[in-house]
Amino acid sequence: MASIKIENVTKTFVDDKRGGTFTAVNDATFEIKDKEFLVFVGPSGCGKTTSLRMIAGLERQTSGNIYIGDKVVNNMHPKDRDIAMVFQDYALYPHMTIEQNLAFGLKNMKTSKEEIKEKIEYASKILGLDELLDRKPKELSGGQRQRVAVGRAIVRNPKVFLFDEPLSNLDAKLRVQMRIELAELHQRLGATIVYVTHDQVEAMTLGERIVVMNKGEIQQIASPRDLYRNPANMFVAGFIGSPPMNFFDAILESENKLRVGELTFTIPEALVKQYKGYVGKNVVLGLRPEDIYDEEFAFTVPTDNKANIKVKAIEHLGGENLVYFTMGERMITAKVSGESFIRPLEEKSFVFNLDKMHLFDRETELRIF
């Protein structure tokens, strides 16, 4: 069993410059299931790497417990935790061949020569490295080097793989390819994988569940679909999804009327009962760019909530267009059909599909529904 349990784990660092302490991870509690692909995502400095390093044993938590399987590993040395970590910079030995790089960790574990050979054959076949074993790291492409780093983890056959931004040094195209390879690898190895990235697209495509962090706090743990559909708060709503969700400052005027600046939107009947008690209060309406339509192309959605709006700018992406306009202080993005013909500074009728609306408390920023 390679489940992992994090129980009330806090990590504080002593801040030498300013004095006092800095909390990098605050009271985190959650479980990673056996064979799960779990991704940590969040902006720079939110505590993702620190979380991973505590699981690896490279960093000691200030308080709380970490379990791997059913064992508390608080005092266990990293090499005894039966985990393998793949770093952002791959950490390959430049003077060694690929084969020697793959064998290095095994030799230290006193594995027999035959077994080392077998394991290297197995890993290099899975990763397509068989032809490259005699080369040195500098003779490989970025993607190939990345595969060697993964290979070094595979040959050790660990219970848990930890990945820290392994794709961030690759160009965009190669990243997509390696993403697919990593997902396949997870299926094939049936191992528990914990993966850190700041890239929400990578998190959404790889993770079975995602831990969204901000400023040392876990914001939400959920499947990609759930994060997208039911974000717990405005941070998650704004972080997951590209382009990000639009936010409109609004007031719930009555049970089914939402005022946004000069506009009054009608809230669909089916949603009304979910926010009783909020009438008269300041709220934030959340609407994803794909839920705002050029009226001429709003064939499949109700068109009762619409407004004439002056377009500020437009980006043509081929299959779709991104249209930018302002409402109040906020910049709004609509992702409309690529067929839609809109010019900058033109006034156009846009449809707001409130069937897909999210509503947040403006003070707490928590989701109302």
Ligand code: ATP
């Ligand atoms: P990034 O995506 O930039 O790598 P991250 O989410 O992985 O960010 P961490 O590396 O976990 O962030 O760092 C979390 C916070 O803890 C940061 O503010 C960082 O400056 C701080 N921190 C990390 N290591 C130390 C350390 N050894 N001493 C002091 N502060 C540290």
